[in-house]
Amino acid sequence: MPELLSLGECMIELFADRPLAEATTLIKTFGGDTCNALVAAARLGTSTGFITRVGDDPFRDFLLHAWRREGIDTSLCRIVPGFNGLYLIALGNNGAREFIYYRSGSAASTLEPADLDQEALRQCRMLLVSGISQAISVTARAAVQVASGIVHRHGGDVAYDPNFRPRLWNAEEARAALTALLPTIAIALPSAPEESDLLLGVTDPAEIADFYLSHGVKIVAVKCGERGVFVADEGASCWVEAVPPRQVIDTSGAGDTFNGAFLHAILRGFSLRTAAQLGATAASLKVEGRGAVASQPRGPQVWERLKAYYG
């Protein structure tokens, strides 16, 4: 049984290094918040598994093989008739990025509670879910709720990244979904200031952490971009500063990389500070390269940079 499971949608990514209006070549890869975090954890040595629906289009085998190559167990993935979600990213001339998503009605968005393997969830040590997993459809939201409830009731830890995307739903819906899930959440991984402002009306990292802790969450890591991360549990809190990257090429997926590395450390019983340092170091290495997955670092590189920076 993998140490870390996650549930959500992973899409095909098509990347162009020029604006879409001009690009003639698109490079195929994959990406999706909860899946990106699994790659980050797997590259550090955690055993991982993904819960999703995969459409039976020509991308089915590409996705399954790519996940397996990253060490992600796919036995909890259900193959169904339908298409896999897709997004395009293009780099504009002035460094701006264009994003286009084709995900509405995708196979993953039809995930429902009946897809869940109850026994696997009862044995699960840690499950990562996100606001995106909840936002993609009403049935996926129900699957997140049921899966988290089972893991929580059987002594596993549910980790939650609100990852609020106004494109997918509004703040009121997201708040209601968060409120419903809160009693099951052990580890919260919010971002500040924008996301927490929209969701909770709070921007101060210590106040954001207090919100989650006062609702029974055990560990909170508030990701604050270049400012670093504020971590807290019932007994203590601290700031861990960000690791300056040698160059910033692409910050997309930095939060997912942080999540995967942080959860890898928590599963190994490391202190909150060390877990946050590992997350911040892995995320810093990720932003030095392009893509949410391709530029994710591996274990030795992360530990070497962590020691060089934090001592």
Ligand code: ADP
């Ligand atoms: P999210 O993608 O969820 O909004 P953040 O942007 O806060 O998350 O990034 C997560 C973590 O990645 C940060 O806490 C920080 O440690 C690291 N990080 C992100 N952007 C940078 C950057 N430009 N330089 C250094 N570290 C960064």
